[in-house]
Amino acid sequence: MRSPLTPEMATQEVQLNETLAHLKTESETLKTKLEEERAKLHDVELHQVAEKVEGLGQFVMKTRRTLKGHGNKVLCMDWCKDKRRIVSSSQEHAVTMPCTWVMACAYAPSGCAVACGGLDNKCSVYPLSLDKNENLAAKKKSVAMHTNYLSACSFTNSDMQILTSSGDGTCALWDVESGQLLQSFHGHAADVLCLDLAPSETGNTFVSGGCDKKANVWDMRSGQCIQSFETHESDINSVRYYPSGDAFASGSDDATCRLYDLRADREVAIYSKESIIFGVSSVDFSLSGRLLFGGYNDYTINVWDVLKGTRVSILFGHENRVSTLRVSPDGTAFCTGSWDHTLRIWA
């Protein structure tokens, strides 16, 4: 039971509220100003620059493998650096409610371990064993601890560090061996749904996307948010760097994919079509960055010409939502995972 407000407390509370409202207004004003600044140097559109580029011919990609091993919705997958293996995770068979969703998984760079997590709020690392009878669960090592579900995880350049994103609104960097938190990243206003590490030379940044419609670029060393983009109209489900590291693409529930240039500091392309109604769950680039693949909630994959902004092809095959999509490390194929319990390799 709250004690009755004294006049002093009442005034303080009003002051606090005013301050909060004041801060919020200031923040919004600055954001508008930022958008104006960003627009000043935007002297040409991507598709205009790409007019001189040769158009893409007939595009034929088919399912080359269908992997049926999961008993439930496939939620996530990742490629091994050997270009042939994948790890995938799914919703464990649950009778009443989804209590054991494993929403994130990642292959270690060495190929000797995998990390995964989900509704358990943790990210655990499992060493890979050749002995099929060995109880892997016993060897599992709990690394990350969030206060809400784990939405994505990724090893950094080695098996020793893991980057995670969570429904608790934060991202975090962990030391695998000790489980110690090395850095945490605060700045999203709601669940963080995805992340991707930058392939840059000095390799110290990553991008994250969340339910607050924001895509944030972070400095891994300081924990600071160095760039932020807020142009999507709904949750951002997937972010992926352009191969050069100068840009990244995002996929959202608003049924669009967008390209953000980090040097121009703005959104430079929107990939959308009136006939595409359902949200994008997952995006990835082909090796040269010319193509952007998007997995959608209407069971399809749309292939976009990144430069010209046009939709090159639509691929059918899955019988339920495409929940995850990754291009293989050598770019020979891409893999999709779906709520229809299967994974497909396309080439």
Place this chain on the structure above:
Amino acid sequence: MTINTLAKGGWNREQMACFRKMERVIVAMQDPDMGMKMRNQRLLITVIPHAMTGRDIIDWLMQKYNICEEEALHVGGMLVKYGYIYPLKEPRSLVLRPDESPYRFQTPYFWTSTRWPASELDYAIYLAKKNIRKQGELMEYEKERYSVLHKRINHTWDFVVMQAREQLRASKQRRKADRIVLECQEQAYWLINRPPPGSPNVLDMGLDKPNNFSSRVTLNSDYYKTEIENCKRALGRNRVKSSICLEGFVKYSEQYLNHDPIMQGCLPSNPWISDDTAHWTMNADMVPIPTRLRVERWSFSFVELLNDPMGRREFMTYLEKEFSAENLCFWQACEDVRHGENSRIVEKVEEIYKNFLAPGAARWVNIDSKTMDKTLEGIRHPHRFVMDDAQMHIYFLMKKDSYPRYLKSDLYKNMLAKAIVPQETKKSVFPFMRRQRHASPSPAQAARHGIEEDGQAKGGSQAAANSGGGSHT
């Protein structure tokens, strides 16, 4: 008609956005000028007005969105799956057929978005109506659900039966055509909101993400203060003109075009298509002779050279000839600190100091005095990033000086000259004879035995690419 007791809050935002978009399509389809042509459809002996054929729907979608037939069938199929259009013949099969099959628009009253979520009470009344109207009209699964509901909301069962009877009485007053239409509409609604067992539930939301109003992050003054700080910093940022940045994408895609297997194919063939793993064998981490494309790629950027284990080894050989190999060794050691275990940082930094930075060190690296001083100061209290400045200095030294000279060197030129250009293999002569697929050795196995194996077939290890029963097109 019936009381919808559930409040409209808590909808899944993503689904609602899709519903709204589908509804816009539906409204456009019914536009008097640009919409579809409707006609009367004969259903047994009754004539149903305002119906259209599956063919009509597909043609309209193709025309309106400028899409091919397959995509129009898909989009239209979604409209049927979500209950905005329902079939008159075979009403239990919510599929769009590209033929003369008749379909109708669902009335907005029965749009899933209007009555969301479907209430148990309404379902009970619906089943009760069916039960009363005709004995044995309920399907097996409906009978089961009916009895489950009967137990669960037993206390309101009188109300349920009363409502059911009332609705049946009211419907008897209507014309037969209207009655049939209403029954079809209601049936379509329940097929989606209470799908029969085994059929997919399109309204499956997956995990419940909270809407913005119940955020898990406290939007307090600290949050806004950080936002303001970030904005202020962003405002002071140097930006590059779009024309320059975007030109960069064009150049990059052009440069890598031949290296992109999905765009240009790969030699000798794409293993996923031809089942021939030669491409992987030829491009394994360490091979006696690399492919031409691979060696070319080393010239694209310093990062490309370093990222390829073979490229890195070649570069090291070159540096040894130039007596500056300590630079690359130093850089690698610093990487190891940055990305390694927390527990070994101190030990590794000490090693680096001993080998590379101490006066008279065996592999002393040439760093400018300012950076050296700062680094030595930092080493007193070693942390993960203590070598960053020195590492960057040496990295750019190699990038600006050694790397360009390497590309001009005989070592590189010879490598390029003798590099392999694989012959393209055509698809196998006998299309029905599939090649054997073998599992590749697991990296875990390689690590354990400490031997590097090539991509040759060795069975028994984890084979994600070959899991049993996989179908193949």
